[in-house]
Every structure is written in C-alpha cells, then in structure tokens.
Amino acid sequence: MTTLPDPPVPSPGRPGRKLGPVVHGVGSTHRAWLMPVREKYLVSGLTLNELSIRVSLAKSKISELLRGTGLYPRWEIVLSLATELDLxxxxxxxxxxxxxLDAHKTREWIERSGGKPFLTASGPPLEHQAFQELVEDDYRLxxxxxxxxxxRDTAVSDTFDILWLSWNDALASYDTRHYAWQVLRACVMSRTLHLDGRPELAHAAFDTVALYDLTDEADRISQIEESLNLFKAISRLPDHQLDVVVLSHLYAMxxxxxxxxxxxxxATVRSEERYAVQHLDSVICPPT
Incomplete structure (x- = not known):
C-alpha cells in the first residue's frame, strides 16, 4: 500500500530521551494526524522533557500519544501539543x-473531549488554497x-488537511505536486478494498461510459464481464502504471x-502508459 513521504530525521546530537516508533496496528486515519504531529516535534529541537514542561503533561503520556499507544487521546491534549508546536x-x-469515529468513539465522547471553542480562527496558506483549487476536481475523479x-469525499478532504499540516514539507520537497499525489494516494488506498494485496476496481467497471449506451440485456451482461476482466487486470499493474492508466484511459486525460x-x-507518463498497455494486451484476449 502506498505510504506517505518519509518523515524528517531528527538531529543525531539532540539530547534527551529518543522518541520510539509508531506502534504496529495504528489505523490509517489515526496516522493521518499523528505523523504530521510527530514530524513537527522531531524537527522542533525540543526534548520530551522540555515539551512536557511546556504543555504540563507527563513525558510518558506525550510519548504514548506520539507513538499511538494507550487509549485514543482526547482533543484537548492533542490541541495543547499542536499549539506548542505551532500546528x-x-x-x-x-x-x-x-x-x-474510526476508533469507535461516540459523537458525545468527541464533543466532551473539546473542539471548536478552543480553536483559533485561521485559514490555510494562500499557496495551499490555490493548489487545492487547481487539483481538487481531478483528485476527486x-x-x-x-x-x-x-x-471519496472523505479521502480527498483528508488529503488537503494533511497537506495543510505538512505544507512546509510539501514546498521543500523536490516537487510539490508529486508530494501531494503521494498523500492523496495514501488516503485513497487506505480506504480501498484490497484483494491479494492489490486495490479493487470492480465497481469502476459498472461506471464506464459503454454501459450506458447498451439496451440489449445480453450485450450489457457481456460488456460488464469484459469490463470486470479489464479492471481486474488494471488493478494488478504496478502503482505508477495503475495511476497513469486510471487517469488517461478511465478519465481520458x-x-x-x-x-x-x-x-x-x-516522458515518464508516456513510458508508464506504453508498458501498461503492452501488459494489458498480453493478458486480456481482445473481444471477438
């Protein structure tokens, strides 16, 4: 499954207790906000002891929160860290x-944990807003x-929230568009049903333009079967080829x-598309 870009590495000479890794089993939506908070802490230059003093929270509790262990944290605790780390x-x-919600917390628990009354009003950077307006429709497709x-709407919304949290890292990357695409892909794939380790595209077969032009039931069933076979083959493509084929053939970009x-x-797009088409031609029999 696609992963988010690697987090910054803290300075090797930094004093204090080293923060352990995120524990296995932390869900994708939990990681979506946890990783930017961890990364911000790792580049802040603060030790756990210094952060503990500033937010009036035990080092062990901060460590648990930043590693994803223990109970799901209350918002007021997360907010105290975000305020100190300028997130x-x-x-x-x-x-x-x-x-x-994914951790099965009730809406009443979420409301009791704090929320909007503690927030300071602010919007995303202008560059982030401009970028979102430019790509949001295509991300949704x-x-x-x-x-x-x-x-779909949740994955795209999460993408832009994660980018807002890590916008400086996105700008510092070699290509902001590529960085953002990796975030989108991670958000989409984390919510996509996978079969044998590959994303499921079966329902997309029912959304093809060809299906809407068929009135004969036999032709429609035949077209559905053909489309299912095609999308199954597409789902087996390497990640980069899969993305290119979905965009260029399913949406005619x-x-x-x-x-x-x-x-x-x-040149990379054309190369990936060429190899993908050659592979699909080799595994799918053309219709008679």
Whole structure:
C-alpha cells in the first residue's frame, strides 16, 4: 500500500530521551494526524522533557500519544501539543475527529473531549488554497475510481488537511505536486478494498461510459464481464502504471495533464502508459 513521504530525521546530537516508533496496528486515519504531529516535534529541537514542561503533561503520556499507544487521546491534549508546536488546528481537528469515529468513539465522547471553542480562527496558506483549487476536481475523479461517494469525499478532504499540516514539507520537497499525489494516494488506498494485496476496481467497471449506451440485456451482461476482466487486470499493474492508466484511459486525460497532476515528467507518463498497455494486451484476449 502506498505510504506517505518519509518523515524528517531528527538531529543525531539532540539530547534527551529518543522518541520510539509508531506502534504496529495504528489505523490509517489515526496516522493521518499523528505523523504530521510527530514530524513537527522531531524537527522542533525540543526534548520530551522540555515539551512536557511546556504543555504540563507527563513525558510518558506525550510519548504514548506520539507513538499511538494507550487509549485514543482526547482533543484537548492533542490541541495543547499542536499549539506548542505551532500546528494549524482546524485540519488537525477534522483528522482527529475522523480517526476518533474510526476508533469507535461516540459523537458525545468527541464533543466532551473539546473542539471548536478552543480553536483559533485561521485559514490555510494562500499557496495551499490555490493548489487545492487547481487539483481538487481531478483528485476527486481519481478517488472515485476506487471509492463510493462518501469515502471519496472523505479521502480527498483528508488529503488537503494533511497537506495543510505538512505544507512546509510539501514546498521543500523536490516537487510539490508529486508530494501531494503521494498523500492523496495514501488516503485513497487506505480506504480501498484490497484483494491479494492489490486495490479493487470492480465497481469502476459498472461506471464506464459503454454501459450506458447498451439496451440489449445480453450485450450489457457481456460488456460488464469484459469490463470486470479489464479492471481486474488494471488493478494488478504496478502503482505508477495503475495511476497513469486510471487517469488517461478511465478519465481520458491527456499525457500532459497526467504529468502535471502526478508531478512526473511527460516522458515518464508516456513510458508508464506504453508498458501498461503492452501488459494489458498480453493478458486480456481482445473481444471477438
């Protein structure tokens, strides 16, 4: 499954107790807000002891929170860390709420844990807003290939919240578009049903344009079967080829548009598409 970009590495000469890794089993929505908080702490130059003093919370509790151990943390505790680490609060709250629901917390518990009354009003950076306006519709199309409407909207919303939290890292990367695409892909794939380790595309087969032009039931069933076989083969493609094929063939985007969206060269897009088509031709029998 696609993962988010690697977090910054703390300075080797930093004093104090070293923060352990995130424990196995932390869910994807929990990681969505936890990783940006960890990364912000790791580059802050603070030790756990110094952070403990500033937020009036035991070092052990901070360590548990930043490693994802113990009980799911209350919002007021997360907010105290976010305030000290200078993290934007609105996207963090939305991601925290979604993860709380996925952790089977009730809405009453979420409301009791704090929320909007503690927040300071602020919006995302102007560059972030401009970027979102530029790519949001295409991000939604990509997510639609794998998810239902509700899951699609949640994955795209989470993507831009995560980017808001890590916008400086996105700008510092070699290509902001590529960084953002990896975040989107991680959010989409974390919510996508996987079979044998590959994302399930079966429901996309029922959303093809060809199906709407068929009135004969036999032709419709034949087309569904053909589409299911095609999308099953597409789902087995390597990640980069899969993304290119979904964008260029399912949504008829030209190579330049796909290049700009993925943050890779035009030559790379054409190469990935060529290899993907050759592979699909080799495993799918053409219709008679």
């Amino acid at each position: 934007p609060q609105w996207p963090l709250l939305r991601l925290w709420q979604q993860a709380a 990509y997510a639609q290939a794998f998810l239902d409407d509700h899951q 030209d190579a330049e548009r796909v290049s700009n969206l993925l943050g890779v060269s035009l």
